[in-house]
Amino acid sequence: MMITPFVSSLDIGFWYQLADRKLNEWKLETSPKPIQGYFNSSLKPGLPCLFNIGDQAFNEKVQLPAFSHISRGQLLLANTKEDFSKFDKKAILSSSIDAVIDSIQRGTCFEDSSLLLPFTLLCFADLKKHTFVYWVCFPSIHLSNELCSQIELDPISADNVCLLESANGVNLTETLFAVDSVNKSRISWEEARERESVTAVTFVCSDPSTDSNSIGWFCRNVINALLFHFAKKADKINLVCLRIQAENADISVRSSVQLNIPTQPGSVDFSVRDLLSSSGWEKNKEKLLPKMADLSKLMDPKILSKNAVELNLKLMKWRIVPELDLEKIAQQKCLLLGAGTLGCNVARLLLAWGVTKLTLVDNGRVSYSNPVRQSLFVFEDAMGGSTSKVEAAARQLKRINPSCEVEALEMSIPMPGHAVAQIEKQKVQHTLTQLDELVAGHDCIFLLLDSREARWLPTVLGKFHGKLVVNAALGFDSYLVMRHGVSMDDANSCANGDSTVPSSSSSAIVKSSELGCYFCSDVMAPGDSLSDRTLDQQCTVTRPGTSMIASSLAVEMFASCVSNQCQVSCKFV
Numbered sequence: 001m002m003i004t005p006f007v008s009s010l011d012i013g014f015w016y017q018l019a020d021r022k023l024n025e026w027k028l029e030t031s032p033k034p035i036q037g038y039f040n041s042s043l044k045p046g047l048p049c050l051f052n053i054g055d056q057a058f059n060e061k062v063q064l065p066a067f068s069h070i071s072r073g074q075l076l077l078a079n080t081k082e083d084f085s086k087f088d089k090k091a092i093l094s095s096s097i098d099a100v101i102d103s104i105q106r107g108t109c110f111e112d113s114s115l116l117l118p119f120t121l122l123c124f125a126d127l128k129k130h131t132f133v134y135w136v137c138f139p140s141i142h143l144s145n146e147l148c149s150q151i152e153l154d155p156i157s158a159d160n161v162c163l164l165e166s167a168n169g170v171n172l173t174e175t176l177f178a179v180d181s182v183n184k185s186r187i188s189w190e191e192a193r194e195r196e197s198v199t200a201v202t203f204v205c206s207d208p209s210t211d212s213n214s215i216g217w218f219c220r221n222v223i224n225a226l227l228f229h230f231a232k233k234a235d236k237i238n239l240v241c242l243r244i245q246a247e248n249a250d251i252s253v254r255s256s257v258q259l260n261i262p263t264q265p266g267s268v269d270f271s272v273r274d275l276l277s278s279s280g281w282e283k284n285k286e287k288l289l290p291k292m293a294d295l296s297k298l299m300d301p302k303i304l305s306k307n308a309v310e311l312n313l314k315l316m317k318w319r320i321v322p323e324l325d326l327e328k329i330a331q332q333k334c335l336l337l338g339a340g341t342l343g344c345n346v347a348r349l350l351l352a353w354g355v356t357k358l359t360l361v362d363n364g365r366v367s368y369s370n371p372v373r374q375s376l377f378v379f380e381d382a383m384g385g386s387t388s389k390v391e392a393a394a395r396q397l398k399r400i401n402p403s404c405e406v407e408a409l410e411m412s413i414p415m416p417g418h419a420v421a422q423i424e425k426q427k428v429q430h431t432l433t434q435l436d437e438l439v440a441g442h443d444c445i446f447l448l449l450d451s452r453e454a455r456w457l458p459t460v461l462g463k464f465h466g467k468l469v470v471n472a473a474l475g476f477d478s479y480l481v482m483r484h485g486v487s488m489d490d491a492n493s494c495a496n497g498d499s500t501v502p503s504s505s506s507s508a509i510v511k512s513s514e515l516g517c518y519f520c521s522d523v524m525a526p527g528d529s530l531s532d533r534t535l536d537q538q539c540t541v542t543r544p545g546t547s548m549i550a551s552s553l554a555v556e557m558f559a560s561c562v563s564n565q566c567q568v569s570c571k572f573v
Contacts, residue, residue: 001151001259002214006039007048008136008282008291013055015132015295021058022077022125030083033058033075037119039218041206042067042244045255049208049216051138053121067244069175069206073119084124084133084290089281092120096139097278101270104225110189113175113205116221122290135281135290140217141224142277152260155212156253160240163202164253172244172251176205176222181238198233207241212257215241223261224268231263302403309401313354325563330354332562335438337361337413337458338448339389342472344376345551346446347397353559356404358397359438360390363412373544411435415453416526432457440465444558447471447518453526459484459517468561471518472554474542479550483557485515 026033037053051071056062062070076092078084096118103115120137143151159181164170167179169186178192179185182200192201203226209216219241226237239259245252270276284291310326317324332355336343339362347358366374366381366389376396381387390408397406411431414420420428439445439461447455447469455471462469462484469484519526 001148001153002211003140003220004049004209004211004214004216006051006136006138006208006217006282008134009050009052010134010293011052011054012295012298014053014057015293017055017058018075018123018132019125019127019130023127026077028079030077030079033077035073035075035121036062037071037073038062038064038068039071039206039208039216040065040068041208041242042246043208043210045210047210049210051119051136051208066246067173067206069113071114071117071119073121075121075123078122078124081124081133084122087122089122089135089137092122093137093139093278093280096120096137096280097141097276100139100141100221104221104228105270107189107193107229109221109225110176113222116176116225117218130294130296132293132295133290134293137280138217138282139280140220140278142279143220143223147262147264150262153213153215154258154260156240156256156258160202160256160258161253164204164240164242164256172242172253174204174206176203178203193229196233198230198237199235201234202238202240204240204242207243207256209241210243210255212255215257215259223259227261227263227268228270231268234263237261237263305401306403309352310354323563326354329559329562330356332443332558333357333359333441334444334446334558335359335361335442336446336448337454338446338450339376339393340364340370340448340450341374341547342448342474342551342554343446344374344393345548346448346472346555347393348375348400349551349555350558351397351401351404353555356401358404359407359409359442360393361409361411361413361438362389362393363410364389366392373547409434409438413449413454414457415451416456417453436461439467442467444468444470444562446554446558447473448554452518455518456526459519463517468558469517470554470558472550473518474546474550477543477546479542479546479553480518481550481553481557482518483515483561484517 035053035057036059037051037057039049039051043050052068064070076087078087099118100109100116103109103112109115117138119139121134122137123132123134125132163179163181163184164172167184167186170177170179171186178187178189179202180187180200181202187201192198195201203222205219205222207216207219209219219239223239226239230237237260239261241257241259242253243255243257245255281288282291283289313324313326317326330353334350334355334357336347336358339347339360343360343362347360350358365385366377366387367385368379368382370389371377371379371382376393377389378396381392388408388410390410394406394408397404411434413435414428414431435457439458445458445462445467447458449455452473455473459469459471471480471482471484473480
């Protein structure tokens with residue numbers, strides 16, 4: 001008779017769970033941790049004798065697949081590879097065998113069959129490299145060579161098939177049970193042990209093996225338990241190693257095997273522990289060596305980065321803002337008009353909020369004065385003076401967060417008060433059409449431009465398309481951050497959902513439909529503010545920290561509006 005050893009199958013979800021608990025809960029703690037695994041008696045032919053440890057291994061209650069059987073064990077974690085190699089594997093196996101023997105001698109294994117397989121998992125988790133070195137022990141008490149040679153292994157007989165399919169009280173999902181062959185009914189273990197003879201009793205245990213010429217690793221401990229308790233009550237013990245074949249609603253036991261086990265008084269003697277032979281440590285390619293799970297190739301760095309970005313955001317929902325709609329914010333497609341001091345800061349902050357779909361519009365080149373003030377540029381971008389701001393910014397954003405989708409467009413915004421030469425009319429007309437399509441295709445528009453008049457056309461288009469428009473402008477030691485109003489009719493198509501804002505008689509609350517824009521309170525129409533200006537008037541002369549504040553407030557306003565946390569327009573001056 002041959003024995004098929006277990007092949008451990010540790011789910012990737014288990015490694016994720018272990019890594020999380022090691023990092024956040026256990027840290028350097030090395031005390032044994034209770035875990036659960038299972039084997040299945042309904043494996044397809046040709047599969048190895050699998051023992052599964054899944055993502056529910058640390059749960060008190062485990063939802064098992066059909067015809068699966070629980071086994072309880074312990075996890076021993078090492079903090080270094082050296083500690084892993086120092087585990088006393090002989091002592092661990094010996095302790096596990098003692099536990100199996102104790103359950104057999106006391107008879108508790110019949111009420112809780114998981115006691116016959118108290119597995120141990122040794123592990124060293126390298127959380128930096130996402131690799132796990134592990135070794136599993138499945139304790140099993142050997143049978144004598146003489147006994148093994150006398151055990152008859154045959155396909156299940158027609159009588160036993162009929163018995164299992166028709167006997168009263170039989171539940172094929174049980175791991176270990178006994179059936180009266182004469183009365184064709186399930187009997188309790190207490191009744192079986194009280195009988196003077198068990199000749200008419202058929203014992204049944206679930207078998208994870210799919211080999212018709214061998215039995216599973218678990219069955220050997222079952223045979224030891226049956227011989228210990230019933231060897232003197234029959235000349236032979238009848239054992240069915242149950243294997244289920246389930247096709248749709250049809251369940252068959254015809255792939256099972258049956259054993260006729262000769263009983264010899266004293267064939268199982270646990271009194272002399274040193275004479276017992278046992279084994280348990282799983283082999284790796286026919287050698288007694290640990291295995292390694294390398295998750296680094298399965299864990300996409302982009303996903304790791306995305307999860308890390310989301311961590312701080314999700315913590316906000318624990319206590320501070322439980323109603324924060326992070327998914328809605330992350331789904332927004334944002335158009336940033338201007339990729340200078342404000343544009344760079346806003347883009348980075350949007351990434352921090354989980355927004356990954358950005359379009360950058362600017363027509364400038366990176367100059368030597370830019371990198372110290374504009375956070376997405378470096379010195380090398382300024383060399384030569386020909387690097388496009390939007391291209392350099394998009395490239396840097398992808399370095400910061402590889403998951404982001406950034407479109408870079410070089411474009412000059414048509415401005416009122418600026419004459420258009422005849423030769424430029426076709427180009428400007430194309431730009432107008434492109435800008436209109438951009439505004440219509442995005443959820444939020446950020447006005448981050450240098451001049452007042454450059455904001456006019458995007459403001460009109462934002463109103464026309466019913467889009468959320470956030471405007472930020474800088475002075476020397478002042479700034480303006482505001483949200484443009486959207487009419488209640490247009491709000492139905494606006495990403496910020498203002499149509500749900502309740503009306504109020506309070507003068508402190510201003511409905512979105514009553515809000516103006518950047519130009520509504522201005523006594524002067526937008527005109528040419530760039531011509532005939534001195535150098536200090538041409539450049540945005542402002543305190544370096546002002547842009548950081550204005551950019552932050554603009555993005556925070558956006559997030560509040562989109563997640564419906566803000567019922568009024570926020571305006572900061």
